[in-house]
Amino acid sequence: SIPVIVDCDPGHDDVFALWLAAGHPALDLRAVTTVGGNVPIEHTSRNARIVLSVAGVVDVPVAAGASGPLERPLVTAEWIHGENGLGGPALPEPTVPLDPRTATELMSDVLEASDEPVAIIATGPITNVAALIRARPDLVPRIREVVWMGGSTERGNATPYAEFNALVDPEALDLVLRSGIRFTMVGLNVTHLALVTPAVRARLADVGTRTSAFGDELLEFFCRTNDEVFGMPDGPLHDPVAVAVLADPGVVELRRTRLDIELVGTETTGATSVDFDGMLGREPNAWVAVGLDVDRFWAGLTDAVSRLA
Ligand code: BDR
Ligand code: CA
Numbered sequence: 001s002i003p004v005i006v007d008c009d010p011g012h013d014d015v016f017a018l019w020l021a022a023g024h025p026a027l028d029l030r031a032v033t034t035v036g037g038n039v040p041i042e043h044t045s046r047n048a049r050i051v052l053s054v055a056g057v058v059d060v061p062v063a064a065g066a067s068g069p070l071e072r073p074l075v076t077a078e079w080i081h082g083e084n085g086l087g088g089p090a091l092p093e094p095t096v097p098l099d100p101r102t103a104t105e106l107m108s109d110v111l112e113a114s115d116e117p118v119a120i121i122a123t124g125p126i127t128n129v130a131a132l133i134r135a136r137p138d139l140v141p142r143i144r145e146v147v148w149m150g151g152s153t154e155r156g157n158a159t160p161y162a163e164f165n166a167l168v169d170p171e172a173l174d175l176v177l178r179s180g181i182r183f184t185m186v187g188l189n190v191t192h193l194a195l196v197t198p199a200v201r202a203r204l205a206d207v208g209t210r211t212s213a214f215g216d217e218l219l220e221f222f223c224r225t226n227d228e229v230f231g232m233p234d235g236p237l238h239d240p241v242a243v244a245v246l247a248d249p250g251v252v253e254l255r256r257t258r259l260d261i262e263l264v265g266t267e268t269t270g271a272t273s274v275d276f277d278g279m280l281g282r283e284p285n286a287w288v289a290v291g292l293d294v295d296r297f298w299a300g301l302t303d304a305v306s307r308l309a
Helices: 012-023 041-054 103-113 127-135 137-142 164-168 171-179 199-205 211-232 237-248 294-306
Strands: 003-010 029-032 062-064 120-123 143-149 184-186 250-255 260-261 271-275 286-292
Touching: 003 012, 003 103, 003 237, 012 029, 012 041, 012 211, 012 237, 029 041, 029 103, 029 237, 041 062, 041 211, 062 103, 103 120, 103 127, 103 137, 103 143, 120 127, 120 237, 127 137, 127 171, 137 143, 143 171, 143 237, 164 171, 171 260, 184 237, 199 211, 199 294, 211 294, 237 250, 237 286, 237 294
Parallel strands: 003 029, 003 120, 029 062, 120 143, 143 184, 184 286
Antiparallel strands: 250 286, 260 271
């Protein structure tokens, strides 16, 4: 199985990314790190610990990272995720403790301890990965690849052309793209295929565990806010699609291309520029998700959840 670190900002869809990474037999979840994103870092760190506790995943260290972007003030998304970031269910006290290390320290320790390169899956603003590369460039060869949920080949969801994670910390994304680490972007163009339809919800609820019941309460809230904000009552469950790239190769179709991030635009800051046609004449530097086997994706997620508590 592939050793992975999940860097996240839970966030309803981040929860399912964590559960997919923890429950899928093809992945070996070595650590979880958190970042300020959907809600401030105090909430995302606590939320990660809560949802791992609910799922019975008590042996994976969780460390807090950056409270905000490298160079900008934090923008949050309470209107989708609620004030505490996990609107919907009553939240139990986490049994999983907060690791005393910083995210950079925990990631570094995991990379150094592993005898094979470790993949990093980032499902929030990519600040912590950028901070790690800055602090420990010597560890770059130990990073197998970075798979990130964010960006889009098309339109945005935070501004007309910027997706939320890209908009929050574009400088971090730019730094990661320049690092030379293998990079995969899983953007809205594909995550908007991972729609939580009533049938998907029923299938997950049918798992019949503590974890699936908690997940169902999350999805009820998430679908309601997505309906209110975007007119999408079948909310797109973005973040686990990035995990699926590694858990089940082939479930997400990838295309090699040039990817750049707009750092300063009058209207387009945070827009991802995906040069499929090579118009800019620059070397390809990334893989970009362009398709999703929707049924296989939900089957894998449902199966992973069924392996948890
Ligand atoms: C991304 O933004 C966040 O609100 C979600 O958790 C996801 O990572 C989607 O644009
Ligand atoms: Ca997220």
